[in-house]
Amino acid sequence: MNTSLQARRDAISRALDAIKDPLSGNGLVTAGRVGNLLVSADGGVVFAIEAPAGEAQRFAAVRDAAEAAVRALEGVAKVTVVLTAHAEGPAKPHAPHPNQPPRQAQGIPHVAMVVAVASAKGGVGKSTVAVNLAAAFAAMGMRTGLLDLDVYGPSLPTLLGIGGRKPVFGPDKMLRPIEAHGLRTMSIGYIVDPEQAMIWRGAMATSAVRQMIDEVAWGHELAPLDILVLDLPPGTGDVQLTLAQRIPLDGAIVVSTPQEMALADVRRGIMMFDKTHIPVLGVVENMAWLETPAGRVHIFGDGGARRTATAAGVPFLGELPIEVALRESADAGTPFVIANPDHPLTARFKDIAAAALANAALAAKPAPTIRFE
Numbered sequence: 001m002n003t004s005l006q007a008r009r010d011a012i013s014r015a016l017d018a019i020k021d022p023l024s025g026n027g028l029v030t031a032g033r034v035g036n037l038l039v040s041a042d043g044g045v046v047f048a049i050e051a052p053a054g055e056a057q058r059f060a061a062v063r064d065a066a067e068a069a070v071r072a073l074e075g076v077a078k079v080t081v082v083l084t085a086h087a088e089g090p091a092k093p094h095a096p097h098p099n100q101p102p103r104q105a106q107g108i109p110h111v112a113m114v115v116a117v118a119s120a121k122g123g124v125g126k127s128t129v130a131v132n133l134a135a136a137f138a139a140m141g142m143r144t145g146l147l148d149l150d151v152y153g154p155s156l157p158t159l160l161g162i163g164g165r166k167p168v169f170g171p172d173k174m175l176r177p178i179e180a181h182g183l184r185t186m187s188i189g190y191i192v193d194p195e196q197a198m199i200w201r202g203a204m205a206t207s208a209v210r211q212m213i214d215e216v217a218w219g220h221e222l223a224p225l226d227i228l229v230l231d232l233p234p235g236t237g238d239v240q241l242t243l244a245q246r247i248p249l250d251g252a253i254v255v256s257t258p259q260e261m262a263l264a265d266v267r268r269g270i271m272m273f274d275k276t277h278i279p280v281l282g283v284v285e286n287m288a289w290l291e292t293p294a295g296r297v298h299i300f301g302d303g304g305a306r307r308t309a310t311a312a313g314v315p316f317l318g319e320l321p322i323e324v325a326l327r328e329s330a331d332a333g334t335p336f337v338i339a340n341p342d343h344p345l346t347a348r349f350k351d352i353a354a355a356a357l358a359n360a361a362l363a364a365k366p367a368p369t370i371r372f373e
């Protein structure tokens with residue numbers, strides 16, 4: 001490291017040590033709360049503040065003060081502070097180096113096809129759809145993996161009833177997926193407490209996602225996967241962009257509820273995938289209606305997602321009604337499609353899965369070549 005970088009590091013350390021650790025009363029550096037300090041030549045600074053488990057809230061103010069103090073220093077262009085609150089730390093995601101060049105998109109080893117399930121908003125049933133579509137692919141005879149990248153609210157541990165099972169590292173230092181209900185699965189929630197994940201800021205979430213993509217062995221000593229389903233975090237932000245740069249997605253499935261507010265976001269989501277050249281395999285309308293003794297009630301409106309998909313020029317994959325048993329099976333830790341193989345709702349999931357596959361095959365078809373002779 002050259003002297004000016006070293007001088008900048010020292011200045012940063014001094015500035016951080018001038019901020020008090022609320023627990024010991026010492027400076028942050030002296031108290032050992034600052035980790036992973038990275039300083040790049042172009043003025044990028046990344047560091048972690050390590051709070052004891054359960055103290056994340058109290059340390060949010062410390063993080064903000066630290067960020068402000070470092071930003072005020074000369075020669076600092078950009079500061080990323082990651083607040084971590086680890087009880088114990090297996091596979092701690094590392095902060096990305098600010099100078100890290102964007103990597104070329106590369107396929108995931110031993111995975112034939114990657115499909116993402118996305119939504120513009122939380123709470124529309126994206127994870128429920130991802131899990132049951134994965135189960136539907138498996139029921140169709142495909143070797144299927146499921147990767148929960150919803151760093152801000154990983155739900156796979158609950159949806160699959162994983163309990164306290166933890167993934168293990170192989171001799172190659174790659175994580176092995178956990179087998180559950182015939183699926184090979186991995187979730188940020190298997191590694192860190194989901195409540196800790198909620199406090200991650202952008203850079204931390206992005207680096208956790210990178211790790212999940214790069215450091216999981218999906219088929220190394222097993223037969224390769226036919227398909228890997230990704231459960232993306234809601235929204236259209238950094239994590240989705242990171243993905244688009246990292247792996248060539250075969251397509252995205254967008255989940256929405258029928259109401260107008262949700263649909264404006266869906267249009268934005270479709271645009272984001274367009275911009276990143278990821279084919280939208282189609283839109284799924286979840287919570288489309290509730291079956292009552294008096295007939296179907298369209299609680300959130302009727303057919304909005306289909307109209308939005310049509311207007312945006314992307315396929316519509318199908319509707320899923322509100323079904324109490326679907327929520328119950330989610331809470332019970334068995335995917336609905338597996339627990340209820342002959343249910344009409346399972347048939348809907350399978351139809352959607354088949355339509356998505358067909359659209360992926362269409363999207364993958366090379367453009368016709370025109371030859372002049």
Ligand code: ADP
Pocket residue numbers: 119121122123124125126127128129155286287320321322323324326327328330331
């Ligand atoms: P998201 O991943 O979009 O945040 P979830 O999949 O976690 O949403 O679903 C939110 C809640 O709604 C969960 O309790 C889930 O069980 C329930 N849910 C999702 N889809 C349906 C549906 N079609 N019928 C009944 N409950 C549903």
